[in-house]
Amino acid sequence: MADLFDTPSDRESGASAPRPLADRLRPAALSEVIGQDHLLGPEAPLGAMLASGSLSSLILWGPPGVGKTTIARLLADETDLHFVQISAIFTGVPELRKVFEAARIRRQNGQGTLLFVDEIHRFNKAQQDGFLPHMEDGTIVLVGATTENPSFELNAAVLSRSQVLVLNRLDEDALERMLIRAEAEIGAKLPLSRGAREALVSMADGDGRALLNLVEQVSGWQVSEPLDADGLTRRLTRRAAQYDKSGDAHYNLISALHKSVRGSDPDAALYWLARMLKGGEDPRYLARRITRMAVEDIGLADPQAQGVCLQSWETYERLGSPEGELALAQAVVYLALAPKSNAAYAGYKAAISAATRTGSEPPPKHILNAPTSLMKDQGYGDGYQYDHDAEDGFSGQNYFPETMKRGIYYLPVERGFERELKRRLDFFAKLRSQRGGEER
CATH class of the missing domain: 1.20.272.10 (Zinc Finger, Delta Prime; domain 3)
Incomplete structure (x- = not known):
């Protein structure tokens, strides 16, 4: 009896069923995978792992249709591990227990298990934690696939026991190679002009599976002469761009x-x-x-x-x-x-840092109001110089805590209106120095 979690392609009952083009063209070896040479080359992470005969748990991070499932399946073949595939969307805790128990029995019989978890980021923290003991004792080699940033979506414990590998979006050259391979499988070139062919590749938007689905549609058309780009776009809808407003x-x-x-x-x-x-x-x-x-x-x-x-x-x-x-x-x-300056932003952050360091230092008494006689007796307001009465409307007094050295946070740039603000700041600094205050 087939494993409950084996994929349909492993079952003899489905062997005679019609197979989509994307399934028929699934690579039979890692060397046939298109567009991920940075992971699969002899000196690349997966190439080095396989050469050493040691495969660690992996997180495959990349957009849809770039080969995550295919790579996982081929890794199992290369390492003689039993391949089990589940989806985090459809698998709950009871099913996970069955997967782990079956993997434990296989291990006792000398057979390892590569557990491929599609959309692994969909599992919650408790479910992700459930993988840890089985990863640590070697019951499973976990290969998770995700389209979301693992550092945001996966537990630190799972990440610390896995290597994160980033799969690239397929570029136009990779998609063209895939298109040529698809035409060889079909046994005929698509009825498209060069411009239409380029438009078809563009419609796939970096997704190999989407491209093969489009090829399958086009190959079934009965046309008297090759379609141009306009003719193609009238018959096909461009694939929606990948965009997740929370991802x-x-x-x-x-x-x-x-x-x-x-x-x-x-x-x-x-x-x-x-x-x-x-x-x-x-x-x-x-x-x-x-x-x-x-x-x-x-x-x-x-x-x-x-x-x-x-x-x-x-x-x-x-x-x-x-x-x-x-x-x-x-x-x-x-x-x-517009002219650019982050001087106020940087100055604000520097002031926040200084305020954190200095704690609860009080303002100097000469800039404190004294609404009561007791406060006047305590020296509140003594010596305050009203700037409007001062020469140039500037007294140059100290407004920082008395125990604190004068801070310099705002450093305007020589661009746009801040050039004028810098001129004013330099002018006030000069007056402050002349009137006995600290220089800026």
């Missing part, structure tokens, strides 16, 4: 947008903004993050930047989508081209 794509793309703005590249910034909006990101989240960019990266080099962002946010709220999204795009372009 890696969300954080990766907002990081790309932020750094493009910081790097003064409006074209790249507009591209990443469009990618996020196209993926279904909440424009209000983007409005908030764009405003943060104005505060963090433009700062006082262009004091109008925050206002532009807040106005674009309000415009979006009034117009809604899709018209209001143009206001966000305008704000992104404005920020990308």
Whole structure:
């Protein structure tokens, strides 16, 4: 009787059933895997492991359709381990107990088990902890697959006992090689012009499984002459871009947008903004993050930047989508081209650090109000110099705690409006020095 958790391709009952092209083209050896040479070459992590005859537990992290399941299955073949595949979506604690018990019996009979867990990040902490004793005593070699960042989604204990390997999104060259292999399997070239062929590869969006599914559709068409790109796109729908508003794509793309703005590249910034909006990101989240960019990266080099962002946010709220999204795009372009300074941001962080170190040091008494006679008797307000009465409207008094050396936190840059602020700051520092205060 077949193992309850063996995959259907292992069962004789399914041997005569029609097999999809993606299944027929599944590599029979690691050397046939396309697009992951950085892991499988002789000097690469998996190549070195296999050469040494020692396979450790692994976490395969990468986008869909790049070969995670295939690599796991072939690793079991290469190391003579029994391959068992489960999905974290459909497997609960009772099923896991059966898997571990079957692996324990195999081990007693001299057969190791490679347990492949698809979507391993879907298991909760308790379920993930359940793998640890079986990994440690050698009952299983765990190979987990995830599309999410393991450092966020997996327990530290599981990660410490595994090696994380990153699989690449398939580039156009890899997809073209896969397309040629698919045509050889079918026994005919696809009825596509060169432009249509390139469009087909683009539609797959780095996903090999998606490409083979598209090839299977196209190969069944009856056409009198090769289709051009327009003819292809009329018949096929482009694969939806990968975007999870709470996952890696969300954080990766907002990081790309932020750094493009910081790097003064409006074209790249507009591209990443469009990618996020196209993926279904909440424009209000983007409005908030764009405003943060104005505060963090433009700062006082262009004091109008925050206002532009807040106005674009309000415009979006009034117009809604899709018209209001143009206001966000305008704000992104404005920020990308604005002079940049993080001086206020850096100064604030430095001041927070100083405030943490100095604890509860009181202000100097001369800048304290004295609303009661007792406070006056204690010297509150004594010696305070009213700046409006001072020459140049500047007294140069000390406003830091008396036991603390004067701090320097705000260092404006020679860009945009901050150039003027630096001039003022230098002027006040000179006056302070002339009037007996500490120099800046």
